[in-house]
Amino acid sequence: xxxxxxxxPEYIKIVEVGPRxxxxxxxxxxxxxxxIELINRLSKTGLPAIEVTSFVSSKWVPQMADHKEVMRGIExxxxxxxxxxxxxxxxxxxAIAAGATEVSVFGAASESFSKMNINCSIEESIEKFEEVAKxxxxxxxxxxxYVSCALGCPxxxxxxxxxxxxxxxRLYSMGCYEISLGDTIxxxxxxxxxxxxxxxxxxxPLSALAVHCHDTYGQALANILTxxxxxxxxxxxxxxxxxxxxxxxxxxxxxxxxxxxxxxNGLGINTGVNLYTVxxxxxxxxxxxxxxxxxxxxxxxFNTG
Amino acid sequence: xxPKRVKVVEVGPRxxxxxxxxxxxxxVKINLINMLSDTGLQVIEATSFVSPKWVPQMFDHTEVMRGINxxxxxxxxxxxxxxxxxxxAVAAGAKEVAIFGAASELFTKKNINCSIEESLERFKExxxxxxxxxxxxxxYVSCVLGCPxxxxxxxxxxxxxxxKMYSMGCYEISLGDTIxxxxxxxxxxxxxxxxxxxPVGALAVHCHDTYGQALANILVxxxxxxxxxxxxxxxxxxxxxxxxxxxxxxxxxxxxxxNGLGIHTGVDLQKLMDTGTFICNALNRRTNSKVSQASCRx
Numbered sequence: 283x284x285x286x287x288x289x290x291p292e293y294i295k296i297v298e299v300g301p302r303x304x305x306x307x308x309x310x311x312x313x314x315x316x317x318i319e320l321i322n323r324l325s326k327t328g329l330p331a332i333e334v335t336s337f338v339s340s341k342w343v344p345q346m347a348d349h350k351e352v353m354r355g356i357e358x359x360x361x362x363x364x365x366x367x368x369x370x371x372x373x374x375x376x377a378i379a380a381g382a383t384e385v386s387v388f389g390a391a392s393e394s395f396s397k398m399n400i401n402c403s404i405e406e407s408i409e410k411f412e413e414v415a416k417x418x419x420x421x422x423x424x425x426x427x428y429v430s431c432a433l434g435c436p437x438x439x440x441x442x443x444x445x446x447x448x449x450x451x452r453l454y455s456m457g458c459y460e461i462s463l464g465d466t467i468x469x470x471x472x473x474x475x476x477x478x479x480x481x482x483x484x485x486x487p488l489s490a491l492a493v494h495c496h497d498t499y500g501q502a503l504a505n506i507l508t509x510x511x512x513x514x515x516x517x518x519x520x521x522x523x524x525x526x527x528x529x530x531x532x533x534x535x536x537x538x539x540x541x542x543x544x545x546x547n548g549l550g551i552n553t554g555v556n557l558y559t560v561x562x563x564x565x566x567x568x569x570x571x572x573x574x575x576x577x578x579x580x581x582x583x584f585n586t587g
Numbered sequence: 588x589x590p591k592r593v594k595v596v597e598v599g600p601r602x603x604x605x606x607x608x609x610x611x612x613x614x615v616k617i618n619l620i621n622m623l624s625d626t627g628l629q630v631i632e633a634t635s636f637v638s639p640k641w642v643p644q645m646f647d648h649t650e651v652m653r654g655i656n657x658x659x660x661x662x663x664x665x666x667x668x669x670x671x672x673x674x675x676a677v678a679a680g681a682k683e684v685a686i687f688g689a690a691s692e693l694f695t696k697k698n699i700n701c702s703i704e705e706s707l708e709r710f711k712e713x714x715x716x717x718x719x720x721x722x723x724x725x726x727y728v729s730c731v732l733g734c735p736x737x738x739x740x741x742x743x744x745x746x747x748x749x750x751k752m753y754s755m756g757c758y759e760i761s762l763g764d765t766i767x768x769x770x771x772x773x774x775x776x777x778x779x780x781x782x783x784x785x786p787v788g789a790l791a792v793h794c795h796d797t798y799g800q801a802l803a804n805i806l807v808x809x810x811x812x813x814x815x816x817x818x819x820x821x822x823x824x825x826x827x828x829x830x831x832x833x834x835x836x837x838x839x840x841x842x843x844x845x846n847g848l849g850i851h852t853g854v855d856l857q858k859l860m861d862t863g864t865f866i867c868n869a870l871n872r873r874t875n876s877k878v879s880q881a882s883c884r885x
Binding site: 468470471472473474497498499500501503504506507508527530532533534538541544545547548549550577578579581582585 | 767769770771772773796797798799800802803805806807826829830831832833837840843844846847848849876877878880881882
């Protein structure tokens with residue numbers, strides 16, 4: 283379905299990852315009630331999917347230590363999905379017990395990254411995810427698959443598009459309904475985005491693909507534009523651009539939801555999201571974190587005299 | 588398909604510094620331009636021959652023009668709002684000038700206190716003098732994707748003003764998204780209209796990043812065949828209409844994207860980043876370039 287015959291999708295689903303990917307990568311750990319308030323505000327913006335938390339050991343990710351409380355404490359709005367990260371079967375069961383109705387698993391296109399991040403090879407991680415996918419299938423729980431380092435790795439550098447396609451296919455074949463391709467360190471450009479998507483699109487239907495771009499080198503919106511020009515219709519982003527880059531100290535990470543929506547609005551693409559209410563939610567969480575927003579749209583909006 | 592080569596027009600020393608709060612001393616300006624001359628950039632907008640009453644940051648235009656190393660193969664255009672400014676520029680050694688039109692009547696009135704038509708009349712004097720002296724003139728059109736006073740600007744109006752300036756003799760028309768409000772949607776619509784009146788080879792885009800849209804807008808322009816892009820080292824120059832917001836797109840971030848697309852610019856990204864570091868230190872401010880920020884390490 284094209285927008286005004288421009289070749290672009292008519293509707294794009296925005297997956298809001300601020301409360302998980304965003305807060306996980308912020309220095310300041312915020313209290314449970316503030317997290318819940320943030321998610322409740324986001325639930326009222328029209329966002330169709332909000333990644334809530336991560337059922338991972340607090341030893342590894344202290345910012346997500348309160349995963350059960352957050353899951354149990356948030357309002358669940360009809361029509362909104364609230365996926366959570368589950369790195370293994372144990373996390374999965376814990377998530378279900380806490381009320382989760384959708385989960386995500388995180389693969390990587392780089393062996394080095396997989397080893398450094400979760401201390402196992404890509405193959406070993408896939409085996410763990412297969413256990414999760416199997417249990418999830420039995421319980422009718424949808425699973426989203428992430429592929430990290432899709433456009434480059436902080437340890438290996440260049441990543442072959444064929445490798446990204448291979449890992450994506452493994453995740454898709456095990457039952458993931460959607461594969462989110464992540465430019466983990468934001469090094470990608472429209473050139474590498476195009477090449478990577480061309481390879482992945484040979485293995486995975488377009489409708490099952492999402493892009494998760496980091497803005498560390500300022501390339502995110504240009505990369506997202508390239509992806510949607512190729513027909514991708516699901517985009518991950520983070521309110522206020524929450525979440526720095528753990529691999530480049532002081533640099534930014536996630537692309538800001540406000541800036542993505544501004545661009546999509548300008549292209550006449552429907553998202554169902556109210557930009558103003560997202561900016562307000564961004565304002566709320568930045569105040570709580572005592573930091574300035576990373577969204578240029580929010581900066582411009584709140585500063586125009 | 589993308590152009591194989593893109594000419595990057597560096598506007599940091601003029602558009603950048605003009606919109607910075609801190610006024611930079613003459614030797615620092617000269618050093619900035621000399622460092623930029625070493626990066627491979629072919630065009631560096633040096634200064635503005637406008638009265639310091641209006642633009643105090645450009646008070647030293649004559650000293651800067653006389654003080655910089657002018658390397659062969661590099662052009663150092665300067666702004667000249669009228670004949671008097673043009674003459675001063677030529678006397679100071681300028682070999683290329685630029686004039687500033689706008690696609691918005693209200694913006695023109697607020698900015699230079701006359702109508703678009705009257706401003707174009709004033710420029711005719713500059714054009715005649717420039718032609719006589721064999722000095723190329725670049726034409727800027729402001730507010731091409733929106734105006735801080737009028738709001739929406741019709742693509743037809745942008746095409747009309749661009750055509751007039753091109754017909755007057757400007758060799759290149761730089762289309763400026765003055766408040767950074769444009770998106771790939773409005774950029775495409777505007778360029779489609781302008782390209783009916785001005786050959787694409789004579790077009791440039793000057794995108795502001797105030798709403799984070801600059802690189803996406805530039806990408807669309809490149810896809811439509813535009814091969815000249817303006818940018819400012821370190822993203823110097825805030826937005827006078829949204830206090831605290833950013834302005835010019837950073838040259839480093841632009842070059843990073845063009846490199847990734849395999850498009851030739853001739854610019855050395857590392858030298859450019861070093862230049863950005865120099866001027867940010869001098870201005871006592873952080874860079875607006877994300878590439879520069881990211882490169883301050885693991």
